[in-house]
Amino acid sequence: ERVFNVRVESLNKGGPGGAAALMLFVDLSSIRRAEQMRVDFVANVSHELRTPLATLLGFIETLQGPARDDAEARDRFLDIMKAQGNRMSRLVQDLLSLSRIETNEHRPPSDRVALGPLLEGVKATLDLEARRKDMAVRLDADPALPAVIGAEDELAQVAQNLLDNAIKYGRPGTEITVSARPADRLPASFPGGPGAAAVAISVRDRGDGIPAEHIPRLTERFYRVDTARSRELGGTGLGLAIVKHIVSRHRGALAIQSTPGEGSVFTVYIPAAGAESWPSGATAA
Numbered sequence: 001e002r003v004f005n006v007r008v009e010s011l012n013k014g015g016p017g018g019a020a021a022l023m024l025f026v027d028l029s030s031i032r033r034a035e036q037m038r039v040d041f042v043a044n045v046s047h048e049l050r051t052p053l054a055t056l057l058g059f060i061e062t063l064q065g066p067a068r069d070d071a072e073a074r075d076r077f078l079d080i081m082k083a084q085g086n087r088m089s090r091l092v093q094d095l096l097s098l099s100r101i102e103t104n105e106h107r108p109p110s111d112r113v114a115l116g117p118l119l120e121g122v123k124a125t126l127d128l129e130a131r132r133k134d135m136a137v138r139l140d141a142d143p144a145l146p147a148v149i150g151a152e153d154e155l156a157q158v159a160q161n162l163l164d165n166a167i168k169y170g171r172p173g174t175e176i177t178v179s180a181r182p183a184d185r186l187p188a189s190f191p192g193g194p195g196a197a198a199v200a201i202s203v204r205d206r207g208d209g210i211p212a213e214h215i216p217r218l219t220e221r222f223y224r225v226d227t228a229r230s231r232e233l234g235g236t237g238l239g240l241a242i243v244k245h246i247v248s249r250h251r252g253a254l255a256i257q258s259t260p261g262e263g264s265v266f267t268v269y270i271p272a273a274g275a276e277s278w279p280s281g282a283t284a285a
């Protein structure tokens with residue numbers, strides 16, 4: 001449904017050439033849609049903060065009252081309170097990241113970034129978390145990988161969010177593969193066109209997988225396939241929204257493939273640096 005605001009303005013009031021008028025059509029539907037998204041976002045943020053805050057306050061009251069002298073309950077409650085505090089802190093951190101990226105969305109980053117060491121670093125950060133779930137992370141980076149054009153901290157955040165999800169939603173005892181290679185085929189959504197030189201970073205897990213109907217909406221803020229499960233695993237519902245914004249700021253693309261019950265592959269395409277060392281139109285076998 002499209003809504004237009006029509007304005008008619010007279011240009012010359014009956015001059016020698018006769019009367020002329022200018023008709024302006026202003027498309028209001030996109031403005032309304034943006035406004036609705038903003039309202040929904042604020043409502044979502046409030047809701048996400050209210051729940052852990054209510055839990056925290058509830059436990060504080062219990063500790064001040066009925067459980068005042070119960071040492072065993074106190075330890076248990078403090079653990080829960082700490083988890084809720086951490087959840088709020090993660091949410092605020094993700095909101096700040098999102099707003100920082102959005103502010104710079106139309107200014108593409110321009111550093112040369114080597115992905116090999118970057119991915120090693122991200123793997124090192126999350127290795128312990130993976131081991132806790134009896135999972136192994138395998139890094140498979142092409143040694144001849146060209147550098148990409150981007151912002152190092154943001155690309156690390158992309159890899160970290162994807163790997164974090166693979167650990168959260170992967171099955172215990174399985175292996176996660178993080179790979180980086182020259183992209184041989186680019187998705188239609190890649191802004192540089194089909195012949196551009198790009199690097200594909202993909203994270204593959206063996207886990208829940210995602211039913212096809214959810215895939216197009218996964219990068220919306222706070223969209224989750226299973227809200228209770230995401231919360232229980234410490235998710236904020238913002239990880240993929242952040243990924244999408246960073247990728248779009250890098251003039252790249254994100255592709256999601258998933259088979260329910262088997263697992264998912266999230267692939268990010270980022271423009272390669274130095275066309276001289278990686279001619280555009282080149283394809284890798």
Ligand code: ADP
Pocket residue numbers: 165166168169170205207208209210218223224225226230231234235236237238239240241264
């Ligand atoms: P969350 O903090 O909830 O993980 P994200 O934005 O990172 O938020 O992801 C949104 C939703 O997409 C998740 O709640 C989950 O339902 C789904 N999802 C993301 N990554 C995976 C994955 N690797 N396997 C299965 N489902 C996933």
